[in-house]
Structures are given as C-alpha cells and as structure tokens.
Amino acid sequence: MAPADLHFQVPIAHWGWTIVWFLWFVGIAGMGSVGYFFVRKAALAYVIFGSLVLGLAFVVSHLGRWWNLPRTLWTMVTNGIFNWSSWMLVGIVLLSVHLILSVIVVASHIPWLQRIGWLKWTATLSRANAYLALYAFLGFMATVYSGFLLTQASGIPLWNTSLIPILWVVSGSIAAIAVIELLYVFGVVESSVSTLAVRLGLGLDAIKLLAVLAFLHVALAYGSAGARIGATAMASGEYALMTWGGVIGIGILVPIAIGLYTVLVKKSKPLLAISSIAALAGVFFLRAVVLLAGAWEPLVL
Amino acid sequence: MKPTEQQAISRRKFLIGSAAVAAGVLLADKGWVDAQPFFTPEGVDVEGLERAGYLVRHTICHQCGAGCGLTALVKKDAPPSEENMLIFGNQHPEHPQRGMCGRGATAPYTWNSPLRLRKPLKRVGERGEGSFEEVSWDQALDEIAAKVREIVERDGAKAMAFSTHDYKAEMQLLAWPLGSPNVISQASTCNTAGVVGRRWMMGSGFDHHATIDPDYDNIRYVLFPGRSLNAPIGAVHRLAKAREHGAKVVFLNPAHPDVAFANSDWIPCVPGTDAAFMLGVAHVLVSEEKYDESFVLNQTNLPFLLKADGKPLTQEDLVADGDANVFALMSVDGEIVFHDAAGIQPELTYAGTVTLADGSDAAVTTAWNRLVTHLADYTPGNAAQITGVPAATITRVARDLFIMRGVVEDTWYNTRNGNDTDVIMGLMTVNALLGNLDQVGGLGVRLGSKLPGMIGRASDGTVSLITGDSFLMEHTKTIDKEIYPETNATFDAVFQGILDEQPYPITGLMLVGATIFHRDPNVARAIEAIKKLDLLVTVDIVHQEICDWSDYVLPAEMFLERDHIKGIGWTQGISVALQRKVTDPPAGVDARPDAWIMLEILRRAYPQRAAMVGHYDWMSDVATWKNEWMHPIEELRIEGLANAWNRDPAEVRRELEENGFITFQPKQYGLTPYNRPFASPSGRLEVYAFRPVLRGYREHGFATYFDPPAYTMPRAEDEFFLVNGKSPIGGSGVAGLAFPTQYLVDNRLWLNPADAERLGIAMDDEVEVEGLDTGWKAKVNVNVTPRVIAGTAFVYSYSGGHRQKVVADDPRFAKLSKGLAPHWFSKSWVDPITGSNSNNASVRIRRA
Amino acid sequence: MSTRLRKGQAPTKRMAHVWDASKCIACGACVMACTSTNNPDMMMREEKGWNSIASNIRRIDSVSAQGRPEVLLVQCQHCEDAPCLNTCPFGATYMDDNGMIRLDPRMCSGCSYCVTSCPYNVRWFHPDSKLPKKCMGDTCLELVDKGLQPACVQSCPAGARDYGDLNDPNSSVSVTLRTKRSRRLLENAGTEPKYFVVEGS
C-alpha cells in the first residue's frame, strides 16, 4: 500500500526546473573558477561570469515574491536582521562576492577595457595567485553551498545527506572539465591541458558513479520512509529513466567510454565535444533527479 | 433553570467563551475586526454589536436535514456577500442542537456557489443534454401553469406528482387545491423501514426517527447500527461530552464511520445482517437472564398470550361481545386478565389451553415463550455465521449493554437492503429487554412541540390552512399508499405510475429540493421514466443533476434567505427554533420562495383554487406576498404555539428572535411508556408486533433475519456488496455541491486490502464497477483501506458521479464529476408492505 | 501585540496546540473554519499542491501498525527549534514572544526554503500573495490577541482541540498534557514541536 501521506516537493514548494538550472550554472561557475586557477583563459572567465549571471537570474525568477526583494533587503538592513544560520543567505553573499570577483576577472581579459588606464588594476589583481585562489575558493564554496542548500532543507529526507555537497563538487568539477574540453575543441585551450583534463575527468566520473550509487544505496537501505520514496522514484520509479539513462548513461558512461578511447586509442575533437556535452547534460540531470524526487516524510500516527 | 435566569444570560451575552463550550465560532476575514471587540472570553455583547452596525440573526442550519442552531452576524448597510456574513454555531449554552459542522460552515459558499441557480431556465435541447435558455419568471410560471392545466384536464389531477425532502407543506399548497394527493417525499430512500418498524412496535406518534433518541448527555453505552452520526452536530457534541465521562460508543457498520475515529469501537459486519446481530444479542440477554424483568413484564407485550396462529388472544376470543382490541394475559394467580385492567401481574412463561367464547379450546402461550423459541435460531454462533461478527463480540456487546445499562440507537437513514424493518424491530427488541427507556442515560422519548403546521388535511378530506381557509379534497390516498399499505412515502410508486401507468398514469412531476439521481435507486430506470414525462419542473437552489432533465428549472430561496419556524428534533426536551433570514440572495440570483412559486403556478393555472388557499393576483409581487400571505401565517403558527404552551405570543416571538429557540419543556424522565402508553394496539412496546400480524402482513410479530432481497447476493470472487452513506463533510444534495467540500470528501471506492490484493488492485488504481442487477458500468479510483469489511465496497453517497453539464464544464468542480453515484447500481427493490426502498447494491469489480 | 524575538531570546509564553485524536470525529469543521477565517478568498479555490482545500490544517488518513484506521490532522507545530526559521534567508520567519512561529510578509521574497525545510509539510503558497501560509493565520492571531481561542479550537464540535500556554502549569493544555498520554510528531527530527497529539486510552 502506498503511504497515506505521500507528497513530492515540486507541486508544493516549487523547487523545480528553475532551481535545477540554477544549481547547474552554480556548479559550472563554481568549479569553473577552480579550473580557472589552472587555465587562465578569457573564454573560461566569460563562461564563469555568464553562468553566474544566468544562475542568479534563474534563482531570482524563481522567487515567488521577487518584486518584494528590495523591500526585503531594506527591512533586513534597517532592522539589522541577518539570519546567518540560513545557508541560503550565506549562499547569496557568497554568490554576490563571487560575482564581483568574476567581474574583475572578466574585466582583466577585455582588451579595450584594459586600455582605460584606471581599470588596469583588474588585470594586475587577476594575475595574482592569491586573488585567483580566493576566486577559486569562493567558487568551490558556492558549489558546496548549493549542496548544503538542499542538505539543510530538513523537510526532504532524501536531501539530508552530506553526499549531496560531495556529489555537487564532484559533478561541478566534471562540468568545469567539460567546459575546458569544449574550449579545447574550439581551439582556445591547448591539447596538453585537454589531455590532462580527460584523465582527471575519468577519475572524477568514476567517483561520481560511486557517489550516485552510494547516494541511492544509502537512501534505499538506511533512509527514512521519505528518503526511500525519493530514492525509489529515482531508481525504479518516475525518474528512473533520467537517473539511469541521463545521469549515469549519458552523464557518466558516455564520458568514461570516450575518455578511455581518448586515453587508450586516440584523441578526437568531435568525440570530445560529444563527451563534454554528455557530461554537462549528466550534471544537469543529476540535479534534476535529486530535486524532483524530493518528497516529505509521510506523517502517520 | 427559570426563564428569568435564562434571559439574564441571554440578553447581553448569549455567546459564551468558546473554550468553555467548545462549539463553533468562525470569525471570518479582516472586515470583522470591528466586530471583534465585542467578542470577549466572557461572552459577546450583542447590543454593542448591533450598535456598531452588525445584525445578529439566529437561524436553523439546512445544509443537511438535522437542523442545528446557527447564529449569523451580518453587516448592516453592506451588500450581501460571503464576506459580509459570518456564521457560527448558536452558542447559547441551553441550545438543544448546538454547534456547526463543516457542512454548515459551507452554507455561505452554497449560497454564492457558481452552481447557484440564477434565473428561471427553460430547456431547449434534449432531456439530459443540459441546454437551457434563461426566461423570465412570468414566462416560466405561465408556461408551467398552462402545462399543468393541460395535464390535469387530460389525465386528471392525480396525474401530477410532487416530490421533496423538506418542503412538503409548500408543495401541498399547489397539489391539494389542484386535487392531487400525490406529494410524496424522499422517505422510502431514507427512513421508511425505521418508521414502519417503530410504528409496528410503538404506534404512530412514536415512529418518527427524531422522536426516540439516546439521552446523549448521560449516555453510558450506545450502539449505532448503521448510523454514521454525522448529524445533528448538536448530538455529536453532546456525545463527545458523554465520552469524556467514560461513555462507550460502538458502531456496527460494514464501513468505518468517521465519527468512530474518536475512541469508539467499530464492529465491522456483513451488510444486511443487522437483524441477525440484534437477535444474537437478544439471545444472549435472554439466555443469560440479562434483561429488565420488570420492564419486560409491565411495559412490553411479551407476557401477552398468543394463539397457535400467531394472533394475540383477545377479549373478543374469550367473551361474547368482547373487544378485539383488548388483549389477554395470564396472571400469576392463574387467571386470564385483560391488558387494559389496572394492576395486573402477568405470568411471563405461561403455556396451556384456554376455553374460547365459542366453547372450543385453544392452545396459547406467551409471546415471551415464543420469543425464547424464536431466538433459539440466533445463538451467537449462528449470528456470527451470518454477520461475520465473531460470536464472542456479539456476546460481549450483549453483556456490556446490560452491565453498562446501554441502549441501541434506533437509526435515522435505514432503507438499505430490503430487510431493514426487521433490523429496527430487532434493535427495539434488544432495547425492550434492556428496559432502558425514558431513563437517565437511556433511550428518551420526545413529545411533539405543538407547533401548528400551515396546512393540514383531516381524514374526511377537508384541507385547512392555519388561516382558516378550507376546502374539501376528493381523492386523498396517495399513489404509493395504494400500492404499499404501510408506507410513509414511496416515491418509487411514481415511477411505476409513469412507466407502467399503474395504478394510474402519472404524466407530470414537480420536484422541490429533491435530487432523484442521487436519492432514488436505479438511475437508468429513473431516466426512462423522466423521458416519458410530459412535464418535469425542478425547483432548487443549485444546478443539481436532475435539472438537466427538467423542462423548467426554477431558482428557490435558500434557508439563509428566509424566515421559518420549526420544531427541533433529536433532543430530549421540547424545543422550537426560528429560522431568521440572514441575507438576501447574492447579486444576480433572482430566487423566489418555494411556497410562492407553488402558489403562483396554481394561480396562473386556476385562480379560483389559489383563492381557496388565500393567494390572489396582487400577491404576484414577492414582497407583497411575504407581508400579506407568509408573514401572517408564521404569526398564526407562533400564536398557536404560544397558546398551546400558555405563553404570550409576543413574548414567544421575542424570545425566539433573541435566542433562536425556546425550550417549552425540559427533558422529563420516566414518562413513556410508564405513565403515558405507547400508541401500539397494546399501549406497550410490542416486541411481538401486533399490528402487522393482525393486518395479515406477517405470520408472526418478531424481528427475523432473512437474506437481503434488494439485490443479487454477491457470490463470485470479484462480486461485492456496495454500501454507502453520508460523509461528514461533503455529500448531501445541499452541501455536497458547495465548492470546498469536494476536497474533503473522499470520492474513491473503498476496498478492503485483502480484496484488493486478491484482485491485484493497488491504492488509487482505476477499477471498473458493474452493477450485478443494473448492468451499469463505471470507472472509479480505489482507496484500499481497512475501513471497509472484506467482501464489501463502500462509497460516500452524493460525493461523486455528478453528471450535470455545468459541473462537467467547470474545471473547478472536476472532483464532483469523478467517483460514483451508488444508484447507478442499485435496482430499486421495494418492500411490498412497508414500501421501504433499498439503496445498497451488489457489483462486480475489475481492474480497469 | 506580541514581539519578534532575536536570536538567543526565549519566549515568555510557549503557546501550543493540542489535538485530541481520541476525541476527533474527523468532521472537517476545523479545516473549513481555518480557511474561512484566515483565507476566506480561498474558499472557492483549491490548494493545487495538496490537491485540497487551502487550509492550514492537513487531514491525513492512515492505518496504524495494528491495522486500525486512523486520522491525523497536522498543522504548523510552532517548533521550538524550527528548521523553517533557521533556513529563512531573509528573517521573514521568526518566533514571537508567545513562542509562535510567524511570518513577516515585508521580509518574505517567496523563496520557499521554509517550505522545503518544514518536516511536517504544513506550508502552502497563496496563489496571489505567494506567501508561504501556515498556522497561525492572520485572523487567528487577532483572535488570540483578544484572548479568544483560534478558529479551529472554537469550531470543533467534539472538543478535540485546545490552544494554550505550556509555561502556565494551570493552562488547560498543561493540565491535559499532564493528565493524558500524548505524543509529538516526528519527535526525532529535533524540531521540538509544540503540537501535541493526545492519544486514545
């Protein structure tokens, strides 16, 4: 018998596709910033910046009362009410600061801006390892935050596991690598970087596969009823196709196959393009299934 | 309490702090902030409220038939709207029917429902299609009047039939002057089995379902066979209090009633087997000598002597010129005594021979002896076989009933399986053995309120109005009574009149507040009959399903929009309540009073006959009519009431308006039948019912179990009983169509987990249901729940299967069109004597 | 009027709801009363997410481990350690000095974090204001400010509901909780709920 009190979160809380996009873009931007520390290409900076802007646009558009945001912030500031126990507030601050850092990095890459004398400092700053380390760290934290965001949503037991931040960081890294591979395909990044990235990606894919399976296993085997309902929806229910086909098939197995081929046989730009897009899609699907499968703990006497 | 004390409470502070009384105050919306200062924990300042611009109006809830006391606050000088009225349970601590349920709370949302009828409608499409044009009142009434005239002149007045649940008097205003006796209520689908059963055992005047009721305030143990007790909420409230003091509440029911969630016992039983259960309980009481011997000897007819043919031994049998209505008993001294003598001491177990007036000898035995033999078939073991209730449970119930001095409630709605009269007789047999009548915590017997009606008819056919107008009506026997001698109203007879033209043809039908498709069994047959009618007029407040089949649909005023006086039922004392107009109809609703509609049709058809009931041309204006016709009648009724209780009419009216009710007599215990005999032939509680035996309806007078004749018994693995009853929140013709209720009533088909598993059905799966007798097929989703006994399927009545076009077209009402109407599957079996109909059915269930 | 508590402040009163499962007849009066009192505009509209009437009370039909049919009514538990309060990014959700978890509409941007954070699934979005509604509704707050009982308590014909201060040992709720067996929902979620279910004997 189905539990009497079965509710998935989307129809009620509306954490649906917009939040999926948000989490995806934050993952790309966040771990992309880590990648940027190593691959300091303009295109990558633009991608990070774009992802951040889009991610924030999605999250703001999701707000039921976005039009009330100015008043909200005004009231917060004038009353000195800052709820630092909220991961969302922490996240908002992190993302805002990260956005500012990102603007600086982007500015450092735009030649005509650099011709404006008083903006030269952006380039100077963006060449400093310390600055880029901060930039990478904030990106990493933003990714972690986007995981804790779910972890702290204590109404949805499927999410109440620290595997989510881990999954988010791993998959965010995979997304960042996929972006770097795509940049290689477009000739922006050197072949040697790409080769390294492919190897790194292979490792991360394997970790991600294990992490996804662990996520399901933990929820199914040790989770509460609500967690089991969610994991069942992912593993064998409504979202099984997205989990097995999208997250694992497209998102992990395809990149692993192409990665192995690249490492063992030969490197092919079209294949790497496919692999990267597949990896990015997989990262997207991962966020989607986890979000959509979120359900409340059924209440019974 | 003395009247002055009562008034002191009521004048200023009739609403008492809610925690103390725990009944409904609903304070709605911000607009009520102004009113709130007058609501304090100590009470409510009525005068202050009125000064601040609020009207306080007491009324009687009519969201179901129970008539609980409501109070409304209305903003003066504001347009009528849900927001401008506030409705809550009448808080007067002495109100006999206090409180409001969720259905009552929906009254404003019925009042302004999107389904509310707004204008008279005239059918333009086929019957059932739901295509109408709006017409003026004049056009509708003139055309209906012309058609009525045509029918009366062609087929005779009797060919016009009328049906209603609650507006009988209003319909009689039209039917009787026309010359048609055929105003036939919903009873045979509601209470007929019980009314006849009670009449057979206690006589007329004691047969109504709201007359004999548990003394809820003091109850210790009460068994509810097939009563869900969703209403009246005042009774529920009192029972809740009794429960706090340890009262035990037990439900015998194939399905688990919602009220049983509250710390009650639920005894699941096979549908249609209640009589066997009751006789099993009686068996235990008798065999374990757990009965009230004094009551049995002195207040029941069990010591009466019966002849071998089952008829009672009468004075006529024994002495020349003896009275056939005087019955014989054997006294402990071994002498024959007659029941009307004083101080008789009867022998309970006498058996022997007596010499009759004609000199012959006759074997006689007491009804008690016959009962003992009769009950031999109903050992707990046998009863368990039939009912599906363990023998130990039956024995335990009997013992608990005895030890705790409990009662079996006599039911309200009971026309289900075709063997229901015997259920009532069976449960009254148990009550007779317990002897707990009219005692504290027993079954109370309420007397009438002496409130005069507006129209009445004497046995010679003289119809008179309370105004003094009167006329003679020729044909007074209703069509159902020509077929079913004992019925209180069997609408099925009208279908027979339409379809078979037997005993005579019915060609016109008028419905005032009657749902037909949700009320009467066998929808397919109803459709067939309706198609054959020359005229079908429906007067209602909302667009219910029958409207789509009607030639004319007329919008009526709802209870919130009218004044009326009524007796209060299901209480112990004698009380009368006032229904005060709370509001006008919402903007755009051109509703008229039911009585006015009837009178106007009459006037337009036959002005002289309208004059016989005091209605004239110049009353076609509703406001004038209310002043000149309706108001004087209500005043006369109050006057009659006041006179009957030796009170001043003006004072009675004032008190009614102030408090919403008057209790003329508080509960008096120990009256009936001890000091005031029943109206049965013997004046006693006739466990052995004389009336049906003397009239030749039955071989013997005891309750008996027999398999339900009303439907084919389910036998195969996928065949089920289909039972139904009301949901506490949705599901009445009235409240069921209020928007919010559809979300709180479950309109799935309930199946027991064991059955579901066997048929491979999971929660919320869709199944196909097919009537074993009607062949009707429908799809419905399933609720797999232990709330129904295995082998039986349950659905809340009126909560699904609404097929009118307006509902289908309005996505907001999507839920109402889902689910089932149980009457698609019930075949409409009618008991040939009692005229009781049956709403249960049997169905085949398959995965869709 | 009650005031907003800052972090670390303890409420002076600990107002709590008590629902007596052994008295509840599942009549729905409270569910209906809650909506008509606090959100009358929703009496003709459905709560799409729950596919139900937009009430601050949710009815759950279930079956006990022993197979006994049961009904459960849930509403905001006014948790003493409320996850919704901890997660609300803008501080719109707060506790007042009566110990009630409340919403300041000025500060709410409709992010829904409180909804996903509530283990009891008792918040629903008003389709127009997009505020995450829950018990106590605005009118109920006014009622209790005036010393009256909230609508659900007043409307219950079975006397199955009560509302009062846990800090006052003489309040009716304290007396009930002392004298009757009761439990709280999702006890191990660590939310310290102030909604008590009195159990049957």
Ligand SMILES: Nc1nc2c(c(=O)[nH]1)N[C@H]1C(S)=C(S)[C@@H](COP(=O)(O)OP(=O)(O)OC[C@H]3O[C@@H](n4cnc5c(=O)[nH]c(N)nc54)[C@H](O)[C@@H]3O)O[C@H]1N2
């Ligand atoms: N299957 C099944 N059948 C049943 C029952 C069951 O439980 N199951 N119950 C049976 C019982 S007990 C009964 S009493 C009957 C009830 O069946 P009905 O008598 O048909 O039902 P009511 O609920 O009285 O509603 C009748 C109509 O009156 C309308 N109405 C309300 N107020 C007014 C008014 O002021 N004026 C007018 N003109 N119309 C008004 C309502 O809108 C509604 O359409 O059904 C019986 N049939």
Ligand SMILES: Nc1nc2c(c(=O)[nH]1)N[C@H]1C(S)=C(S)[C@@H](COP(=O)(O)OP(=O)(O)OC[C@H]3O[C@@H](n4cnc5c(=O)[nH]c(N)nc54)[C@H](O)[C@@H]3O)O[C@H]1N2
């Ligand atoms: N919501 C709502 N309440 C109403 C009304 C309404 O229309 N809607 N109408 C009012 C009216 S007119 C009436 S008459 C009363 C009726 O009120 P009740 O007399 O309390 O009857 P119901 O509520 O119809 O419940 C009938 C019960 O009988 C059970 N039942 C069915 N078959 C059998 C059987 O063979 N044996 C036994 N033991 N039980 C069986 C059903 O499962 C159901 O629970 O309700 C009044 N209250």
Ligand code: SF4
């Ligand atoms: S039981 Fe409910 S619907 Fe029926 S009269 Fe009473 S309050 Fe109204």
Ligand code: SF4
């Ligand atoms: S029940 Fe839910 S909404 Fe209410 S305080 Fe607790 S977490 Fe918050």
Ligand code: SF4
């Ligand atoms: S929806 Fe409003 S109350 Fe809820 S967490 Fe977001 S800002 Fe806070």
Ligand code: SF4
């Ligand atoms: S206290 Fe008010 S808002 Fe809360 S559940 Fe009761 S009626 Fe609804």
Ligand code: SF4
């Ligand atoms: S009003 Fe009372 S009895 Fe009715 S459902 Fe609510 S708590 Fe239960």
Ligand SMILES: [Mo]
């Ligand atoms: Mo009825």
